[in-house]
Amino acid sequence: MxxxxxxxxxxxxxxxxxxxxxxxxxxxxAVAEQLDKISEGYISNLLRRGDLEGKSGQMLLLHxxxxxLSERVLLVGCGKERELDERQYxxxxxxxxxxxxxxxxxxxxxxxxxxHVKGRDTYWKVRQAVETTQDSLYVFDQxxxxxxxxRRPLRKMVFNVPTRRDxxxxxxxxxxxxxxxTGSKLSxxxxxxxxxxxxxxxxxxxxxxxxxxxxxxxxxxxxPEELAKLGMNSYLAVGRGSVNGPRMSVINxxxxxxxxxxxxxxxxxxxxxxxxxxIKPGEAxxxxxxxxxxxxxxxGTIRAVLQLELPINLVVVLAAAENMPDANAYxxxxxxxxxxxxxxxxxxxxxxxxxxxxxxxxxxxxxxPDVVIDVATLTGACIVxxxxxxxxxxxxxxxLAHEILNAxxxxxxRAWRLPLWDDxxxxxxxxxxxxxxxxxxxxxxxTAACFLSRFTRKYNWAHLDIAGTAWRSGGKDKGATGRPVxxxxxxxxxxxxxxxxx
Ligand code: BES
Ligand code: MN
Ligand code: ZN
Numbered sequence: 352m353x354x355x356x357x358x359x360x361x362x363x364x365x366x367x368x369x370x371x372x373x374x375x376x377x378x379x380x381a382v383a384e385q386l387d388k389i390s391e392g393y394i395s396n397l398l399r400r401g402d403l404e405g406k407s408g409q410m411l412l413l414h415x416x417x418x419x420l421s422e423r424v425l426l427v428g429c430g431k432e433r434e435l436d437e438r439q440y441x442x443x444x445x446x447x448x449x450x451x452x453x454x455x456x457x458x459x460x461x462x463x464x465x466x467h468v469k470g471r472d473t474y475w476k477v478r479q480a481v482e483t484t485q486d487s488l489y490v491f492d493q494x495x496x497x498x499x500x501x502r503r504p505l506r507k508m509v510f511n512v513p514t515r516r517d518x519x520x521x522x523x524x525x526x527x528x529x530x531x532x533t534g535s536k537l538s539x540x541x542x543x544x545x546x547x548x549x550x551x552x553x554x555x556x557x558x559x560x561x562x563x564x565x566x567x568x569x570x571x572x573x574x575p576e577e578l579a580k581l582g583m584n585s586y587l588a589v590g591r592g593s594v595n596g597p598r599m600s601v602i603n604x605x606x607x608x609x610x611x612x613x614x615x616x617x618x619x620x621x622x623x624x625x626x627x628x629x630i631k632p633g634e635a636x637x638x639x640x641x642x643x644x645x646x647x648x649x650x651g652t653i654r655a656v657l658q659l660e661l662p663i664n665l666v667v668v669l670a671a672a673e674n675m676p677d678a679n680a681y682x683x684x685x686x687x688x689x690x691x692x693x694x695x696x697x698x699x700x701x702x703x704x705x706x707x708x709x710x711x712x713x714x715x716x717x718x719x720p721d722v723v724i725d726v727a728t729l730t731g732a733c734i735v736x737x738x739x740x741x742x743x744x745x746x747x748x749x750x751l752a753h754e755i756l757n758a759x760x761x762x763x764x765r766a767w768r769l770p771l772w773d774d775x776x777x778x779x780x781x782x783x784x785x786x787x788x789x790x791x792x793x794x795x796x797x798t799a800a801c802f803l804s805r806f807t808r809k810y811n812w813a814h815l816d817i818a819g820t821a822w823r824s825g826g827k828d829k830g831a832t833g834r835p836v837x838x839x840x841x842x843x844x845x846x847x848x849x850x851x852x853x
Contacts, residue, residue, distance in 0.1 A: 352488065353507045354481050354529065356521030358514055361419075361462060362389040366509070368412075368423040368456035370447055372466050373398065374432040375405035382462040382511075386424065390417045394426070406430060407439050410450045423456060429466060437479075437763055440468045444480050445487040451505045452488065458507035464521075465513055473517045474524045477510050479763060481528030482535070482837065484508060489536065491543040491830060530658040531762075531840050535833030538644075538651030542822065542831030546623035546640040551590070551598040551671035554620050554646055558600035558669055561650075565657050567606055573599040583710035585689040589703040590672035592627055592680025597672035599711065602653055604665040612721035613664035614843065616653070617711050619704045619727035620646030620671030627674045627700030628682050635824065642704070644821035644831060645726040646671060651836040652843070659840075661847050666718050670711040674703045686784045690714065691806055696784035704729045705788055705799055709806040716809055722751050723807065724842075726815045726835065732795025734819040741767040742835055743816035745800035751811050755838070758845055764838035766815065769797055776801050 361369055361382050372380040377398040379387055387394040393416055397403065403411045409428030416424045427447055429435055444463060451459050464476045488505070492498045512521045541549060541557055555572040562568050575596050578587050583599075590597035621642035625631060631639065646669040653667045681687075685697045687706070690713040695706065704727050715723055733743045742759075744766045746752035752768055759766040778790040778798045786805065790798025800814045820834045 352485065352505070354525045355509050356477060356512055356518055356525060357460065357509050358512050358518055361386050363420065364460045365420040366458055366460045367421065368425050368451060368459040369419075369421045370425045370427060370451070370459055370461040370463055372429040372463055373403055373405040373426050374429050375407070377403070377405055378432065380429070380462075380466065382465060383426065386416070386419060390419055393417050403428060408442060408446050410446065412450070412454055421460070425450065425459070427463060432467070435466060436469050437471065440466065440476070441479060441483050441763070444483040448484050448487045448505065452501055455503045457503050457505060458509070459505065460509040460511060462511045464510040473512050474520050477512065477521045477524035478528040480510055481525055482532050485532035485536065486833070489539060491540065493540075494545070527659070527844065530655040531837050533658055534651035534655030534840060535836045537654045538647040538833045538836050539831040541647040541650060542641055542644045546673070549622050549640065549643065550595040551620065551622055551673060552595065554622065554643065554650075554669050554671040555598040555600045557650060558602050561602060561653065561657065565604075567604055568657065569603045571601045573601070581714065582688070582690045583714065585687045585695060585706045586670065586672065586710040588681040588685065588687050588697075589627075589674055589706050592675040592677035593673035595622065595673045599671065599714075600669040602667040602669070604653060604656060604667070606656070606660065606662045607664045611664055613666045613718055614846070615666045615668070615715045615718055615720040615723040616649040616839065617668045617670060617708065617715060617723065617725040618646035618649035619643070619708055619725070619729065620669045621704060621707070622671060622673050624674045624701070624703065625676060627680055627703060628676050629700040630676055631701060638822065638824060641822045641831065642728050643671065644728050644817060647831070648726050648817065648821070648834065648836050648839065651833060652839040655836060655840040656843060659844070661843055663843060663847060665843070666715065666720070668711050668715060670707045672707055674700070689806070693786070693805065694784040696781040696787045698787045698789035702788045702799070705802045708803055712803060712806040720810050722748075722811045722813070724755070724813045724815065724839070725803065726817060726839075728818045728821050729816045730796045730799050730818055733816040736769070736796055737767055737819055739819045739823070741765040742820045742838070743796050744768045744813060745771045745797065745816070746813035747771060747804055747807060748811035748813070751813050754845070755813055755842060758842035759838045761845075762837040762841040764835050764841070765820075766835070766838060769800075771797065771800055771804060
């Protein structure tokens with residue numbers, strides 16, 4: 352898909368389709384008004400006859416509108432003008448794109464990017480339009496023997512901006528939007544891949560493939576032997592029941608001076624989480640192939656960073672393993688010595704994510720990080736707390752938490768902070784080891800983060816629990832979301848901008 356920005360008047364566009372908004376009730380947007388004048392009231396006549404009320408998401412495709420150079424005009428209902436918010440804007444764009452794609456327009460000039468969205472500027476509207484377009488055209492059909500072909504697919508979108516002065520901003524927005532879309536797509540593809548193909552080694556191969564894209568990237572993959580040498584016994588225990596052994600990929604991107612401390616991103620990469628000996632119930636167990644979405648999202652983020660060539664240092668760790676029941680598997684009751692030296696009593700082998708992450712979080716101390724963010728489908732409890740809308744955020748450093756929340760707000764990739772008070776730490780007490788891997792029923796997301804916090808005392812750290820946001824469950828709509836690639840990429844873009852300002 353090709354994107355560009357333009358600043359022109361609607362009647363002068365010679366395109367397969369021009370897209371303009373109509374508010375409820377039957378009120379033309381400024382651009383629709385212009386078309387109406389040129390076409391001598393053709394559009395207002397239709398509205399008067401009741402063909403379109405303007406309710407949010409309504410579509411009316413017109414052909415051969417008098418005196419208009421474009422072949423088609425797509426009228427898009429935008430709801431009440433004063434109520435147009437971010438969520439509605441994205442829904443409208445998504446619906447527009449699927450309508451265009453299904454009705455034969457291979458290119459279109461879209462004026463919806465000029466609508467007034469509460470609190471958002473041109474940059475935001477264009478970037479969201481690009482991201483939403485790519486997201487709504489996404490399909491994962493690599494493994495279908497017969498693919499659904501669209502006969503005349505949408506190939507080219509032009510987003511219009513109000514004045515020529517907005518062009519530079521608009522182009523930046525397209526560039527950022529495309530990079531985030533590329534990262535999200537990689538993240539979704541890897542996440543949707545089935546667990547018989549997407550193994551820990553497969554994730555390592557994806558990491559290694561990044562080297563082809565830039566000379567600033569190097570990748571090291573650690574297998575069971577290397578992990579054992581480092582004393583990462585907790586990580587190793589989780590992978591011990593699987594024939595697809597653990598792989599930890601360490602991706603190093605040097606976009607800035609050697610002396611600038613890196614941002615480190617660590618992703619949970621359980622390519623399948625059966626629960627192990629504490630085996631999960633059968634219902635929807637297939638969805639535990641998505642237990643590597645944390646790793647996929649940090650991979651997608653570095654992909655976006657490569658496309659933007661951001662001047663930062665970034666280390667990305669994919670902590671991959673498979674959690675299976677087996678004669679060799681680790682068991683409830685086992686006591687593990689982590690890389691940090693702290694001992695953990697395993698009370699449930701299904702609380703495996705924290706056991707993998709804790710050693711990866713100790714490992715990354717060696718990079719002297721500026722900040723460390725881990726991303727993980729860590730707890731079902733996070734879905735109970737926040738549903739499928741917000742990522743859970745927990746942090747040992749308030750400025751970092753605020754920085755992430757800002758990025759979340761700007762990118763529209765929601766996150767919500769939960770407390771990490773010491774009060775919760777007691778739930779991890781063990782009579783036999785330093786602590787357990789299980790915090791009990793209350794506040795499961797927080798006690799999981801409490802567990803991790805015992806391994807992150809040496810640096811500023813944030814934890815993102817994406818159990819609710821990484822994929823959509825159920826029927827036809829099932830699939831990875833690519834979140835939180837937009838939030839993390841925004842976080843890194845903001846850091847570059849702050850550096851340049853100071
Ligand atoms: N990967 C799961 C968490 C999960 C479950 C994410 C369902 C998304 C949907 C994690 O490894 C897990 O099993 N967590 C347990 C922890 C419990 C045993 C303390 C959970 O949430 O039930
Ligand atoms: Mn589990
Ligand atoms: Zn898991």
